[in-house]
Amino acid sequence: MADPEIQRQVKFILSELRDISKDKRRTAVMKLGMIGGDEAVRALIRTVENNQEDLIVRGRAALMLGKLKDNRAVPTLIRALDAPGFQTPMNAAEALGRIGDTRAIDALVDFADASRDKTRVVALEALKQLGHEFSDEENAEPEPELECPKLP
Numbered sequence: 001m002a003d004p005e006i007q008r009q010v011k012f013i014l015s016e017l018r019d020i021s022k023d024k025r026r027t028a029v030m031k032l033g034m035i036g037g038d039e040a041v042r043a044l045i046r047t048v049e050n051n052q053e054d055l056i057v058r059g060r061a062a063l064m065l066g067k068l069k070d071n072r073a074v075p076t077l078i079r080a081l082d083a084p085g086f087q088t089p090m091n092a093a094e095a096l097g098r099i100g101d102t103r104a105i106d107a108l109v110d111f112a113d114a115s116r117d118k119t120r121v122v123a124l125e126a127l128k129q130l131g132h133e134f135s136d137e138e139n140a141e142p143e144p145e146l147e148c149p150k151l152p
Contacts, residue, residue, distance in 0.1 A: 010039050017043060022054040029057055033064025041070045048076050048088070059087030066095025074099060078107040090119045097126025105132050 013035070016028035029047055032040040047053055047061035062080055065073040073095070080092035093111055096104040105127065112123035127134075 006035065006037070010035060010037065014039070014043055017047065022057060025054065025057045026060055029061040029064055033060075033067050036068050041065070041068055041072060044068070045073055045076045048073075048080050048083075048092070055083075055085040055088055058083060059085070059091045062088055062091040062095050066091070066098040069099050071099060071101050074101045074103055078104055081107055081111045086119065090122050093119065093123045093126050097122075097129035100130060102130055105130055108132075 010032070013028050013031045016024045017032070019025055019028070029044060032044055044061045044065050048058050048065065050058065058080070062077060065077060077092040077096050077099070081089050083089050083092070089111070093108060096108060108123050108127050108130070109132070112120050112127065115123055
């Protein structure tokens with residue numbers, strides 16, 4: 001049976017996750033990721049899936065799921081690759097690499113192909129962590145950024 005003090009803390013953090021203040025919710029997902037456990041994983045998955053949630057809260061929840069390395073999060077994180085914004089998809093890609101479940105390979109290849117810059121680098125790194133073998137057609141290195149000439 002879980003420690004009653006930890007259960008009390010998780011219950012309090014879950015109430016913060018429902019707070020009207022997005023700052024409290026942003027902090028709550030980080031706390032849940034630090035405490036871990038079944039209830040925390042389920043709450044973080046629900047947070048990533050919540051399309052009405054603040055994008056930073058969702059992104060941090062994805063990041064914490066990667067820290068916890070729970071395979072139950074893989075389908076949610078794959079769907080999160082298509083989330084709006086920058087942080088949630090990037091953190092979802094990183095989390096999928098950390099979790100190490102090969103079910104994510106096809107989605108990460110598609111995500112890398114459709115991404116640029118930092119999100120592409122994160123997706124390619126996640127694929128390497130999953131042991132993905134890059135074909136000749138797949139570019140395992142991000143495209144170099146073109147430098148714009150400086151105007152006088």
